[in-house]
Amino acid sequence: MTTLPPVLRHGLQLKTLRVHQRDAVLSIELNTPEQGNVVTDAALDDLRAVLEHQDPDIRVIVLSGAGDDFCLGGDRTEFAEHLLEDPAGGGIRASGIQARRVCDALISHPAVTIARLHGKVIGAGFALALACDLRIAAEGASFRLPELALGLPMAWGGILPRLLNEVGAARARELVLTGRSFDAPEALSLSILHKVVPAEDIDAAVTAWARPILRRPPTALRVTKTLLNSYTAATRLADTSALDAELMAAVAAETHRARPV
Template sequence: MVSADYETILVDHRKGVATITLNRPPVNALTPRVLEDILSALDDLEKRAETRCVVLTGSGTKAFCAGADLKAVGDGVGTGTQFRDLGRAVVDRLETFPKPIISALRGWCIGGGFAIGMACDVRLASTTAVFRTGDAYLGVIPSWGMSLTRLTHFIGRNRALDLLILGEDLNAEAALGVGLVTRVVPDESFETEVAQVADRVATGSPITFRAIKETIRAQYAFSPAAAQALETHWAEIGGASEDLKEGIAAFREKRAPVFRGR
């Protein structure tokens, strides 16, 4: 089932998986409207109980997202606060969204596209994917809270500096080697692999996934002590949950669990 309630994206529902598709071919360039649509869709999907996993992808095969639409945002790419604030809001929302988010990355993944793709929890790359963090060669300061803030926590100081200072294109295998992506999939089987991974994730415990996302983020956003406090908080919630009882019963009965998030 496809929703047509948004101007620049498509939202498709299949079982427990919802797919957000950036729909501005050929390269799915970002504008304030696109970012607003993503935020709106995430708000809707958080409330939708049937949605257990979200896939973020781009239309076509040329690009997941080639960054900002320079014609649409003009000088705002480097100096405007609206575009920056919306970009930061999307990165933050993807990272703190209570359900797992998978980015499905084909073709170019550049600039703002790189930021939102890396903010997702699992990052699947087609063999056609190409990554670039070449802001220094455009005179742009990356300011969406990814390249200058999160990236060093994600892949380490030296690798982050290599990417940002050299600004060279990375193919999918090189991106896997530095820890940017989860796995690389042949393009001819990419959609099938994305669907299989998303279907599996959609069967996991919503309580456990929320605990994982919040506690892992707290390691760098706050402190190890804050992360440990969250771990204890979620362990107490999980320990009293119906989902834990269901998981144990399903294991004993050698069947797939049916989690309800409570």
């Protein structure tokens, strides 16, 4: 049965998301398809508000995107506006802090999070997907990390240590330094994805994943997810991603100052 999630029953107005609940599954859809579902400050605010409202009845969260693409990355127009308003990078820093909180909320949420991906998955969208427990994509999906080509460090939402942990240092280095696009089968081979299916089968595949998860005892499921996150974090001995917002702001401000007028 589809119902209005409790977070929306409390009067929360979402500007960039479409959210609905079916039994114990909460679906969160990035819903600005005319802009390619780019990640704006408003989108981060909406995501954080939904994710931090932890309804114990929710066992699975599915993150998806409306339209042709899952997410085209961060909003470059808003990024430039932040620098015009504060050339020292204050706006970039605030946005980066919120991005880290959103990704942490996905990672630490007691529900199992599933990224349902299609079309282009770029930059900040890639980071949001990587923060999910399970990731599935349609066959035509493509992936890219363009930050370095844009003059920015790979410092958004704690993506770099998670990427290193999921795919390994050698492959992560190549993807980050070249910024090349790669397809869903390669993403699967790199463990960025867990499954690739024809586009028409993706919803059925998500349901097939969710069905056994919903049958698991809730306490055991919650503790197991916490253990998986804890043991994964223990292998990241030098995780400096808490500095992501500061690094992004500093590099963006320096690049802005160095750009010819």
